[in-house]
Amino acid sequence: MKGKGGHRAPAKMADIASMAGVSPSTVSRALAGSPLVAKKKRDEIMRLAREAGYVVNSTARNLRLKRTETISVVIPLAHEASQPLTDPFFVEMLGYLADAITQRGYGVLLQKIVPPMNDWLPNLVASGRSDGVIVIGQSTEHQALEEVSSYYRPLVVWGAPAVDQTYCTVGTDNIGGASRAVEHLIQLGRQRIVFFGDPSLPEIGLRYEGYLAALESASRPLEAKHIVPAHLTADTAYAAMSNLLASKVRFDAVFAASDLIALSAIQALTAAGLTVPGDVAVVGFDDISLAVHGNPALTTVRQDLERGARTMVERLFQRLAGEDASSVTLPAELIIRESCGAKARV
Amino acid sequence: MKGKGGHRAPAKMADIASMAGVSPSTVSRALAGSPLVAKKKRDEIMRLAREAGYVVNSTARNLRLKRTETISVVIPLAHEASQPLTDPFFVEMLGYLADAITQRGYGVLLQKIVPPMNDWLPNLVASGRSDGVIVIGQSTEHQALEEVSSYYRPLVVWGAPAVDQTYCTVGTDNIGGASRAVEHLIQLGRQRIVFFGDPSLPEIGLRYEGYLAALESASRPLEAKHIVPAHLTADTAYAAMSNLLASKVRFDAVFAASDLIALSAIQALTAAGLTVPGDVAVVGFDDISLAVHGNPALTTVRQDLERGARTMVERLFQRLAGEDASSVTLPAELIIRESCGAKARV
DNA sequence: ATTGGATCTGCAATCGTTTGCATTCGCCGG
DNA sequence: CCGGCGAATGCAAACGATTGCAGATCCAAT
Numbered sequence: 001m002k003g004k005g006g007h008r009a010p011a012k013m014a015d016i017a018s019m020a021g022v023s024p025s026t027v028s029r030a031l032a033g034s035p036l037v038a039k040k041k042r043d044e045i046m047r048l049a050r051e052a053g054y055v056v057n058s059t060a061r062n063l064r065l066k067r068t069e070t071i072s073v074v075i076p077l078a079h080e081a082s083q084p085l086t087d088p089f090f091v092e093m094l095g096y097l098a099d100a101i102t103q104r105g106y107g108v109l110l111q112k113i114v115p116p117m118n119d120w121l122p123n124l125v126a127s128g129r130s131d132g133v134i135v136i137g138q139s140t141e142h143q144a145l146e147e148v149s150s151y152y153r154p155l156v157v158w159g160a161p162a163v164d165q166t167y168c169t170v171g172t173d174n175i176g177g178a179s180r181a182v183e184h185l186i187q188l189g190r191q192r193i194v195f196f197g198d199p200s201l202p203e204i205g206l207r208y209e210g211y212l213a214a215l216e217s218a219s220r221p222l223e224a225k226h227i228v229p230a231h232l233t234a235d236t237a238y239a240a241m242s243n244l245l246a247s248k249v250r251f252d253a254v255f256a257a258s259d260l261i262a263l264s265a266i267q268a269l270t271a272a273g274l275t276v277p278g279d280v281a282v283v284g285f286d287d288i289s290l291a292v293h294g295n296p297a298l299t300t301v302r303q304d305l306e307r308g309a310r311t312m313v314e315r316l317f318q319r320l321a322g323e324d325a326s327s328v329t330l331p332a333e334l335i336i337r338e339s340c341g342a343k344a345r346v
Numbered sequence: 347m348k349g350k351g352g353h354r355a356p357a358k359m360a361d362i363a364s365m366a367g368v369s370p371s372t373v374s375r376a377l378a379g380s381p382l383v384a385k386k387k388r389d390e391i392m393r394l395a396r397e398a399g400y401v402v403n404s405t406a407r408n409l410r411l412k413r414t415e416t417i418s419v420v421i422p423l424a425h426e427a428s429q430p431l432t433d434p435f436f437v438e439m440l441g442y443l444a445d446a447i448t449q450r451g452y453g454v455l456l457q458k459i460v461p462p463m464n465d466w467l468p469n470l471v472a473s474g475r476s477d478g479v480i481v482i483g484q485s486t487e488h489q490a491l492e493e494v495s496s497y498y499r500p501l502v503v504w505g506a507p508a509v510d511q512t513y514c515t516v517g518t519d520n521i522g523g524a525s526r527a528v529e530h531l532i533q534l535g536r537q538r539i540v541f542f543g544d545p546s547l548p549e550i551g552l553r554y555e556g557y558l559a560a561l562e563s564a565s566r567p568l569e570a571k572h573i574v575p576a577h578l579t580a581d582t583a584y585a586a587m588s589n590l591l592a593s594k595v596r597f598d599a600v601f602a603a604s605d606l607i608a609l610s611a612i613q614a615l616t617a618a619g620l621t622v623p624g625d626v627a628v629v630g631f632d633d634i635s636l637a638v639h640g641n642p643a644l645t646t647v648r649q650d651l652e653r654g655a656r657t658m659v660e661r662l663f664q665r666l667a668g669e670d671a672s673s674v675t676l677p678a679e680l681i682i683r684e685s686c687g688a689k690a691r692v
Numbered sequence: 693a694t695t696g697g698a699t700c701t702g703c704a705a706t707c708g709t710t711t712g713c714a715t716t717c718g719c720c721g722g
Numbered sequence: 723c724c725g726g727c728g729a730a731t732g733c734a735a736a737c738g739a740t741t742g743c744a745g746a747t748c749c750a751a752t
Binding site: 359370374378404411 | 707708709710711
């Protein structure tokens with residue numbers, strides 16, 4: 001029955017010191033495992049500390065050491081009127097990031113920000129609450145990122161590299177992934193392929209480019225009515241697809257900018273009495289863990305989030321160490337499942 | 347073009363002080379909006395600080411103030427061999443918690459712990475990294491929670507109240523919700539209802555009790571073979587359901603302990619050529635946002651996570667303020683959708 | 693006994709704020 | 723012109739750790 005941290009105020013280092021009959025300096029060194037303090041005494045002090053349930057106060061430690069051993073992970077929620085993290089993509093990424101960060105003994109400080117917000121990044125950086133910042137998705141915040149990165153190194157962003165950009169991004173080959181997906185739809189004989197997503201967001205913009213490239217290389221015309229700038233939430237995507245159906249625009253395939261909205265689209269399609277993939281083939285993007293469990297299972301462009309998260313953290317720690325780390329693009333893989341197969345014979 | 351935090355080392359309060367020609371004390375008071383400093387000077391100092399991109403260093407502030415304005419949110423991942431947060435339930439809860447906590451101006455420190463881990467709670471508490479702790483789901487950690495709560499007040503746990511328990515829980519009426527779900531299945535004429543989940547976890551245990559109660563009040567016998575202790579992950583649940591099907595145990599309904607495994611079960615059932623709800627009715631628990639988008643849409647027992655999160659945070663802040671806050675049970679609501687409807691005529 | 697060196701240990705400064713207390717300033721009435 | 727009072731300001735001591743440097747201790751060699 002190990003004693004558990006003082007009843008009232010938690011023990012401080014000086015308390016352990018007086019118990020052990022030494023100075024705080026010695027306790028500090030002992031707990032840090034410094035060879036400066038004799039092994040015997042060191043063990044004794046460690047035992048004492050453990051029994052007293054003593055843990056160094058990290059605030060004090062951080063102040064002295066000028067670091068916090070904490071990484072801020074920020075999730076900008078563009079267009080997501082509702083508060084909750086609705087997109088599994090963010091969540092899965094968050095999970096992997098949390099793993100990678102805690103593995104290095106750092107803490108994860110979670111920040112949700114909803115974009116029309118000023119100076120959040122400079123403030124976050126200046127507050128000294130964390131040693132580095134990871135931003136999941138640049139959302140509409142390219143400007144802010146750009147500005148801060150000019151003087152703050154330990155910043156890594158998940159997303160798309162832009163031409164004029166100085167901050168470090170890690171992301172998937174959006175163009176390649178998208179064009180492969182669309183090429184696949186074309187090979188399946190699909191004629192009218194809808195792009196479902198808002199190209200004004202950096203990553204989606206690149207996916208849109210991939211879509212264009214695939215159409216072009218197959219000499220297919222681009223039709224404006226096939227561009228449906230749906231936002232990345234289930235509800236709005238469902239509504240957007242319903243609208244599209246009501247509008248009588250004809251199409252036999254959908255390339256959705258994310259799995260979340262792909263699933264919503266399927267929802268809306270089947271609700272309207274269409275079959276997937278019989279009447280309409282659907283391809284998503286992300287390969288969230290639900291994709292495989294969808295009904296039908298979703299064909300999608302896979303982003304390797306685990307690798308992505310590891311890479312971001314790696315890069316971030318390089319930058320923390322003063323090295324320079326540049327942007328990376330990771331490969332995307334087309335995962336073929338049920339949601340885009342043979343076209344139904346009418 | 348507001349100046350953005352010094353190029354190299356970030357400004358400290360003393361810098362602002364010398365710029366303004368006053369002492370750090372005055373700057374501190376000015377920034378805190380204290381009426382002790384003359385309004386004119388106060389405004390001047392604030393302007394200076396803003397222009398210099400100065401933000402108080404929260405580590406130093408925290409040390410002095412003996413608080414961190416941070417809440418730890420810990421997610422114990424029982425039985426989840428894989429690292430990522432697979433269950434949308436956790437994620438949604440996390441999202442709501444993050445909202446409620448940031449609304450109060452506090453930060454969220456995320457901690458994932460995978461249970462065979464010693465002393466994580468006492469250490470977390472003693473480290474002083476946060477002012478309070480919220481644990482999502484007691485998992486297998488009842489003991490640890492119990493011990494720590496005896497001396498650490500600001501601790502709130504999502505989960506089930508236990509008889510001998512002293513820590514503060516917030517949770518749903520698991521028994522009531524479960525029994526209503528099972529009663530519903532019985533009313534629909536289902537004869538063999540499988541309980542799908544591991545009753546050794548506190549919350550699931552209560553749902554199991556509700557299941558028993560419903561069977562009993564309908565004078566139905568309990569059959570051991572109808573208890574399938576599936577773990578709360580998609581993969582293992584899928585496997586468990588497949589096994590069950592292979593075992594030739596007959597059943598025409600499933601009450602699943604969570605939506606995640608309910609969806610997996612449906613997956614497995616349809617993969618085996620059965621229809622839902624035709625051959626087998628399925629009811630889940632949680633009402634995660636995917637439930638409505640499932641195919642078929644999932645009938646489930648709704649937990650109001652937003653309210654739950656708000657309640658937990660509320661209770662936590664009460665405890666931080668020294669008041670006492672006791673456990674609460676929130677109502678559960680049966681949401682009837684497609685996955686449990688009429689039985690197919692054979 | 694003295695010296696030298698290796699090995700430990702403790703003093704005191706430091707990290708950047710906040711705040712109780714003392715002090716200074718300005719101003720008004722006498 | 724001075725006493726006195728309130729309002730505004732600064733001094734210095736915390737907060738709880740880490741660490742360079744100097745000093746203490748001990749043993750062996752001279």
